[in-house]
Amino acid sequence: MHKNSPLAEAIGRACTADGYVDTEIPGLKLFRCNSDLPQQPVLYQPSICVVAQGRKQISFGDHTRCYDPDNYLINSVAMPIKAEILDVTEAKPFLGLSLDIDSYMISQLLIDMETHRFSTSQSDEIILSTAITAEFENCMTRLLACLESEMDLKVLAPTLKREIFYEVLKGPHGDILRNCVANHAGANRIAPVLHYIEENFHTPLDVGSIASYAGMSPSTLHDYFKQVTSMSPMQFVKSLRLHRAHSLLLSGNQASEASYQVGYSSPSQFSREFKRFFGESPRDVQVLVAS
Numbered sequence: 001m002h003k004n005s006p007l008a009e010a011i012g013r014a015c016t017a018d019g020y021v022d023t024e025i026p027g028l029k030l031f032r033c034n035s036d037l038p039q040q041p042v043l044y045q046p047s048i049c050v051v052a053q054g055r056k057q058i059s060f061g062d063h064t065r066c067y068d069p070d071n072y073l074i075n076s077v078a079m080p081i082k083a084e085i086l087d088v089t090e091a092k093p094f095l096g097l098s099l100d101i102d103s104y105m106i107s108q109l110l111i112d113m114e115t116h117r118f119s120t121s122q123s124d125e126i127i128l129s130t131a132i133t134a135e136f137e138n139c140m141t142r143l144l145a146c147l148e149s150e151m152d153l154k155v156l157a158p159t160l161k162r163e164i165f166y167e168v169l170k171g172p173h174g175d176i177l178r179n180c181v182a183n184h185a186g187a188n189r190i191a192p193v194l195h196y197i198e199e200n201f202h203t204p205l206d207v208g209s210i211a212s213y214a215g216m217s218p219s220t221l222h223d224y225f226k227q228v229t230s231m232s233p234m235q236f237v238k239s240l241r242l243h244r245a246h247s248l249l250l251s252g253n254q255a256s257e258a259s260y261q262v263g264y265s266s267p268s269q270f271s272r273e274f275k276r277f278f279g280e281s282p283r284d285v286q287v288l289v290a291s
Helices: 006-014 103-112 134-148 150-155 157-169 174-178 191-200 207-214 218-229 233-250 255-261 267-278 282-290
Strands: 019-022 028-033 037-044 047-053 055-060 063-067 071-075 079-086 094-100 127-131
Touching: 006 028, 006 047, 006 094, 006 134, 037 055, 037 233, 047 055, 047 063, 047 157, 063 071, 063 127, 079 233, 103 157, 103 174, 134 150, 134 157, 150 157, 157 174, 191 207, 191 218, 191 233, 207 218, 207 233, 218 233, 233 255, 233 267, 233 282, 255 267, 255 282, 267 282
Parallel strands: none
Antiparallel strands: 019 028, 028 094, 037 079, 047 071, 047 094, 055 063, 055 079, 071 127
16 A cells, blocks of 8 residues: 555545544544654454554554554454554544445355465464555555445445455455454354353353353364464453453443453452553543543
């Protein structure tokens, strides 16, 4: 993706102020930032993430991923990460987008692509950056253009979303996207477990119940989980709960409400673990939101 690309120009027109914009295309969000942002906690949802201008770096466990105008990110699971925005200047603000993964659309594509011979290489990745192709960039640019026409939004946008997922699926790392909806090689043994945790993180979870769902012994689950996420299963559960609670606090929820919503029965334990994890208390976040 070259500088001043049509995609960057399209995002710039649709997103003129700092922050996120939810578009009229379901699952498509735009983001603009006029200065570098230091590392901060974010809960990534299964999505395709693109940077049209600037650079973004994320980290989870021992892993680091970067994406920029030449590489986009594929994320197959709900994942608590830390993110920072880099290489921003006043003349060149950060411009990016995310497109939520549509599991139904992916499933239908896989049915239509059943005769395609996908790569059988083993992959232990759940989040990966990969090179942007001319076809992929063109699809994204045309999808953004639909925001300027009600007719295009209705008629073309769904087809273009399908085309984008198609480009990802047939690419060198399409297996990561396939892991969202089907069992495939590599991280498929852990991806369904991550989805299970995402759906049940607010309920009492322990290694035994998670291992039982996965059909593994606790030690086998631990080994696979650590290999893919750099965290143990319970470390992942705690991280997911605390990241979700952080988002709730930023949305104006009280600390006690947030703690119960994410599965803590003791607000005092929640406050201790929150401060240990983020370096600030829930009250600190509430004060920041109120100021």
